[in-house]
Amino acid sequence: MKHQPLFDKIPNFSTFLELLKKHFFTVPFLVIFNTLALLILGGLSLYAKLNNQGDGVERLFSDPFNFWFPYEGLFTGISEVLWCIPVAICAFTFGLLRQKDPRSRSAIFFFFSALLLGVFFLDDRFRMTLILSQLGISKKLIYLCYGSGVFLYGIKFWRYIKTTPYLPLIAAFLLFAISRFEDIIDTRSLGAHAMLEDGTKLLALLNLAMYFWHVCYQAIWRHLQQTEKPFDS
Known part of the structure; x- marks a missing residue:
């Protein structure tokens, strides 16, 4: 009897591999990001094993949870x-x-909106401003850079923004400004500090999410209508 490889004895194994390959390579960057994530996690695991730093790796995945609160x-x-x-x-x-149309006004607007908001999100989530301030860079200078970015964004896309219900967007950026100024001012009351810094930020994010949800929905709806027109005629 001819010897068969182990994988050949498993029914439909080759078909499963082909299906897996097809799905992974269909989605752009899926293989790249999965490979990168595996390399990072593998490197951390190896480092923790060789240097007995398992508790340090555990902190990277720990949840800030308080049982009593x-x-x-x-x-x-x-x-x-x-x-x-x-x-x-x-x-x-x-x-x-x-x-x-990669150069359409709408596409460029949403690209820079995602880029600008992504930078703000990374700064807020990973405390980049706080880290830079600890390295000796003034918070006022950092906020000036962010304010300049918002100003240039507004100048560049004001004509497009005017065609949308833009009041929530303006309100969001004003609330963000109040939140950042409160971070500079030393407030004695912890509750007032939390409301002026984090409360205003929460309101800003709510308005920001609702604004872009509506604007993106309208843009996608127009795109679908324009795509369907050749088939209707």
């Missing part, structure tokens, strides 16, 4: 979810619109 960080978690919404839908809308 389960509501601790509730609004912070909600803010992080709200941060992700406009970044994700702007990136998705840009990816959809660029298939028809």
